[in-house]
Structures are given as structure tokens and as C-alpha cells.
Amino acid sequence: xxxxxxxxxxxxxxxxxxxxxxxxxxxxxxxxxxxxxxxxxxxxxxxxxxxxxxxxxxxxxxxxxxxxxxxxxxx
Numbered sequence: 001x002x003x004x005x006x007x008x009x010x011x012x013x014x015x016x017x018x019x020x021x022x023x024x025x026x027x028x029x030x031x032x033x034x035x036x037x038x039x040x041x042x043x044x045x046x047x048x049x050x051x052x053x054x055x056x057x058x059x060x061x062x063x064x065x066x067x068x069x070x071x072x073x074x075x
Contacts, residue, residue: 010053012061015039015046022046026053026061035064 011032015023027035036050053061 011036011050012053013039013048013050013064014061015043015048017046024061025064027064031064 009029010026011029012024012026013032013036014021014025023039025035026032032050036048039046040048
């Protein structure tokens with residue numbers, strides 16, 4: 001049993017162009033999963049990863065942009 005129930009699980013979503021990270025955001029698991037799915041559709045040729053945020057690195061990534069921006073093409 002056990003486990004950390006201090007709060008909702010956070011995930012770090014990154015979009016990769018080869019070895020380079022082009023987007024790096026953190027959010028609660030459900031929202032992060034939705035964002036990762038949107039980025040996978042938007043950038044079909046790029047790798048999108050979603051990993052748990054460790055307790056040792058809680059400040060990694062930025063907060064997600066507003067949902068209205070998820071499908072907007074970059075300029």
C-alpha cells in the first residue's frame with residue numbers, strides 16, 4: 001500500500017524535434033494527457049513524451065498554455 005497522496009499527480013509533457021525539446025510543460029495528469037494527445041495530432045512527425053514529475057524536481061516545465069492555443073498553428 002502506501003504511496004504519496006499529497007496531491008494530484010503531475011506530468012511533464014515535452015515535444016521533441018530530434019534531440020531538441022521545443023515545448024516543455026507540466027500539468028495535472030488528466031490535463032497533461034489531453035495536451036499530449038493534442039500535440040501528437042498537431043505535430044504528427046514529432047515525438048511527444050509524457051512523464052510523471054518527480055518529487056525531487058517539482059518545478060520542471062512551465063504551466064500549460066490555454067487550451068484555445070493547443071490547435072493553433074505556430075507562426
